[in-house]
Amino acid sequence: MGQLLFKNIKKVYDGDVQAVADFNLEVDDKEFIVFVGPSGCGKSTTLRMVAGLEEITEGDLYIDGKRVNDVAPKDRNIAMVFQSYALYPHMSVYDNMAFGLKLRKMPKEKIKERVQHAAKILGLEELLNRKPKALSGGQRQRVALGRAIVRNAEVFLMDEPLSNLDAKLRVQMRAEIIKLHAKIETTTVYVTHDQIEAMTMADRIVIMDDGYIMQVGTPSEVYDHPDNMFVAGFIGTPAMNFIHGKIDGKNFVTETMKVEIPKAKLDILKKQGFEKKPLVLGIRPEDIHDDNAVREAYPNAQVDFKVDVAELLGSETNISAQIGKYDVIARVDARTDINIGDTINLVLDMNKAHFFDKETKKVIRED
Amino acid sequence: MENYLLLVQVSRVNQTIKAHLDGFFDHGKKEVLEAKSFLYQTSLYADHLPHEDIVGLLYSDFNIKVKIAAIGEKILSFVSIDTLNQTLKKMPEEIYAVEDLLKHLIITNPKAQKELRQSFAKVLSHSDILTLNTYAANNLNTIKASKSLFLHRNTLTYRLEAIKEKTGIDVKTFKGILIFNLLFSL
Numbered sequence: 001m002g003q004l005l006f007k008n009i010k011k012v013y014d015g016d017v018q019a020v021a022d023f024n025l026e027v028d029d030k031e032f033i034v035f036v037g038p039s040g041c042g043k044s045t046t047l048r049m050v051a052g053l054e055e056i057t058e059g060d061l062y063i064d065g066k067r068v069n070d071v072a073p074k075d076r077n078i079a080m081v082f083q084s085y086a087l088y089p090h091m092s093v094y095d096n097m098a099f100g101l102k103l104r105k106m107p108k109e110k111i112k113e114r115v116q117h118a119a120k121i122l123g124l125e126e127l128l129n130r131k132p133k134a135l136s137g138g139q140r141q142r143v144a145l146g147r148a149i150v151r152n153a154e155v156f157l158m159d160e161p162l163s164n165l166d167a168k169l170r171v172q173m174r175a176e177i178i179k180l181h182a183k184i185e186t187t188t189v190y191v192t193h194d195q196i197e198a199m200t201m202a203d204r205i206v207i208m209d210d211g212y213i214m215q216v217g218t219p220s221e222v223y224d225h226p227d228n229m230f231v232a233g234f235i236g237t238p239a240m241n242f243i244h245g246k247i248d249g250k251n252f253v254t255e256t257m258k259v260e261i262p263k264a265k266l267d268i269l270k271k272q273g274f275e276k277k278p279l280v281l282g283i284r285p286e287d288i289h290d291d292n293a294v295r296e297a298y299p300n301a302q303v304d305f306k307v308d309v310a311e312l313l314g315s316e317t318n319i320s321a322q323i324g325k326y327d328v329i330a331r332v333d334a335r336t337d338i339n340i341g342d343t344i345n346l347v348l349d350m351n352k353a354h355f356f357d358k359e360t361k362k363v364i365r366e367d
Numbered sequence: 368m369e370n371y372l373l374l375v376q377v378s379r380v381n382q383t384i385k386a387h388l389d390g391f392f393d394h395g396k397k398e399v400l401e402a403k404s405f406l407y408q409t410s411l412y413a414d415h416l417p418h419e420d421i422v423g424l425l426y427s428d429f430n431i432k433v434k435i436a437a438i439g440e441k442i443l444s445f446v447s448i449d450t451l452n453q454t455l456k457k458m459p460e461e462i463y464a465v466e467d468l469l470k471h472l473i474i475t476n477p478k479a480q481k482e483l484r485q486s487f488a489k490v491l492s493h494s495d496i497l498t499l500n501t502y503a504a505n506n507l508n509t510i511k512a513s514k515s516l517f518l519h520r521n522t523l524t525y526r527l528e529a530i531k532e533k534t535g536i537d538v539k540t541f542k543g544i545l546i547f548n549l550l551f552s553l
């Protein structure tokens with residue numbers, strides 16, 4: 001079993017830096033959970049508290065129902081994979097992998113069995129006698145994973161394990177880690193600041209900002225139903241567009257734009273008391289269209305865009321444009337006939353529109 | 368590239384732990400300062416070594432606390448390695464740059480502060496000190512500082528580089544300039 005429970009976890013470093021504030025989370029057995037967020041938001045600190053490398057200032061941390069705040073790292077049933085792989089340079093691949101087991105006084109034969117099994121899973125069988133220096137980055141990373149696998153730990157902790165690899169290898173190792181997890185099913189907490197990594201690998205994502213959890217959810221939950229403007233803007237590239245305005249009758253209006261709000265959404269906005277309050281409309285670039293089917297569905301959600309840049313990317317064109325004082329990006333089917341300075345008519349898929357309270361930055365939804 | 372020394376302290380020591388420390392850090396030259404303090408020479412830029420991970424690994428595997436301070440050779444003309452070693456012992460975190468040690472020393476030890484001021488004063492001219500104070504007062508903004516000193520920007524940059532050469536402290540960083548700010552503008 002590999003359950004984790006964070007209860008009101010807080011970390012304040014020397015000198016009053018609050019790195020993590022009131023962190024609450026339950027991680028299920030076998031789950032692959034990813035912490036993501038901008039630099040300095042507290043991802044590594046949280047992970048290191050689980051590993052026991054960092055003291056917990058306040059709150060309780062449970063592994064499999066046992067409170068581990070005061071348990072030494074070596075006595076927690078976890079295995080950490082470090083960003084720089086942290087292999088012992090003077091020991092062979094075999095010894096690096098066997099090491100944690102030797103320290104735990106496991107019989108030699110059994111160690112050999114485990115190491116060979118892990119080496120097979122990771123494709124390291126031919127490399128067991130090499131020193132880390134004689135390995136490529138990807139191979140070193142595999143050895144680091146091997147160290148974790150042989151331990152049969154309940155929880156794997158990985159802090160940006162792929163960030164030292166080049167882009168191509170990163171994609172490949174990403175897939176390998178997912179496959180590995182499918183095979184051995186060890187609960188994994190994975191830290192990254194790369195949202196694509198988070199979206200492609202996670203069962204659930206924890207999005208953090210400035211020491212706070214902003215949202216926890218599956219990749220599609222956080223993408224389709226962001227709780228707040230931070231998550232909405234952080235997940236997705238190009239980022240979600242934000243346009244500030246207010247309700248006027250059935251419409252969302254700004255100084256230069258007017259679009260009709262679908263009835264269901266309008267009812268919620270009114271019910272929550274936003275008829276007179278400042279609002280932010282969020283719309284993803286791919287939810288802005290230039291085809292007639294969408295235009296017919298939302299005849300009153302057409303907007304004129306003054307084109308700043310049009311970037312043809314394979315089957316799509318990214319159009320950067322201005323609506324009043326807001327920069328907006330639309331991703332439409334490939335078009336070569338758009339020139340800078342043109343004004344083009346596009347339509348917003350209003351069912352995909354998100355509305356946020358300008359003041360609290362939270363999404364407005366039914367209670 | 369200046370040679371870097373790594374000052375490494377451990378909470379507990381035995382043959383195995385020594386062997387692992389050597390495995391990570393020993394690239395030819397090592398000095399035993401005390402039973403639990405070692406000085407390693409490394410030609411890599413200290414920043415490029417994954418110190419934090421090494422500290423984490425040794426703690427998870429052996430339950431030993433390791434502290435590491437990266438020290439440029441030059442600075443040892445101004446402060447002894449023994450003083451730095453004693454200073455590191457008193458500090459709470461695991462990984463430091465030499466500027467962190469110097470700052471701690473200056474703030475906590477008036478005698479050491481005076482000695483440090485005197486030894487830096489031997490190599491820094493009045494105009495060096497004026498340059499440093501003005502640069503600090505202008506928040507490390509070379510354009511503003513050079514205007515206020517009536518110097519060309521390149522001249523200022525050149526002077527700051529020369530001070531770095533002489534002292535081993537990179538005064539273009541906040542950590543670095545802070546040392547001279549504490550010593551010479553109090």
Ligand SMILES: Nc1ncnc2c1ncn2[C@@H]1O[C@H](COP(=O)(O)OP(=O)(O)OP(=O)(O)O)[C@@H](O)[C@H]1O
Pocket residue numbers: 013014017018019037038039040041042043044045046193460
């Ligand atoms: N040892 C420390 N002492 C004081 N403050 C620290 C220490 N370690 C981290 N911090 C601070 O705590 C906050 C969270 O840091 P943390 O390393 O957890 O961020 P992160 O999300 O992992 O960022 P990154 O993506 O850059 O790795 C930051 O403001 C950081 O400066």
Ligand SMILES: [Mg+2]
Pocket residue numbers: 043044045
């Ligand atoms: Mg980090």
